[in-house]
Amino acid sequence: MPIKFQHIAPKDILCAMPFIQKLSGHKVPNEILSQRLLEMVTQNYECIGIYDADKMIGCCGLWFMTRHYAGKSCEADHVYIDESYRSKGLGKQLFNWIESYVKAKGCETIELNAFLHNTAGHRFYEREGFEKPGYHFVKWISEEA
Template identity: 25%
Template sequence: MGDLEIRPAAADDVPAIVAMLADDPLGAQRESPDDLAPYLSALERLSGDQNQHLVVAVRDGRVVGTLQLTVIPGLSRKGATRSVIEGVRIHADERGGGLGTRLIEWAIDESRRQGCQLVQLTSDATRTDAHRFYERLGFEASHVGFKRSL
């Protein structure tokens, strides 16, 4: 295993990120790796927002993991700032080797650095392996989530 670098995502990373997003039954239904234009547009929006942190984990020059961290100032919890971890993906070749833990630890450390008092995430109800992973890292299943497509 080579050295690991966690850094902000760049346009050149988008194909690898999208491939990881699409590499499971849920992602295969909702991602379009053959058309990168919407992803590149999204990266541009993310890059212009100081509260958005889309990062990649790179080993030996290859993107092997990604996540998005969003910092949200708020009024609840006495004006607490919270962060949300989204889109955590690890390349199939790297799963089970501790990379996911390193990415989540990076997100927690960055959340603290950004002054957050809480870090949260959601995980699809069908991703039971991911749920066990997040619980091992100290996350608690505390809420029921709802979504509405627009």
């Protein structure tokens, strides 16, 4: 399987929408989701496409920041691989690629959030060396959120 990982140009970010919609459970209306993605690419955000030859089979967002407790950090966001490609080692390949990439950018840590119900994801991330030092809390302060 000739899998490759490559940056999605900001002008092409909407090609990731089908995967991000699946992750959100289609709870965010398409218009709002596309507006948010277009805004994200103007911030410290990059999106990586996962390709089997020329077919996009997944994506992963990367947020770059400096945190007082973690130093220069990259947060992996909305990691999605098409169901027919799962359990074939692609997640491991993706996170090996991410680790090499963000190390080259001077990052000291990789962080991520995983939904509580995603227990298979939790097991995968723990096998990849991620720890759970706390909880991520959200308070919705806008009805649009």
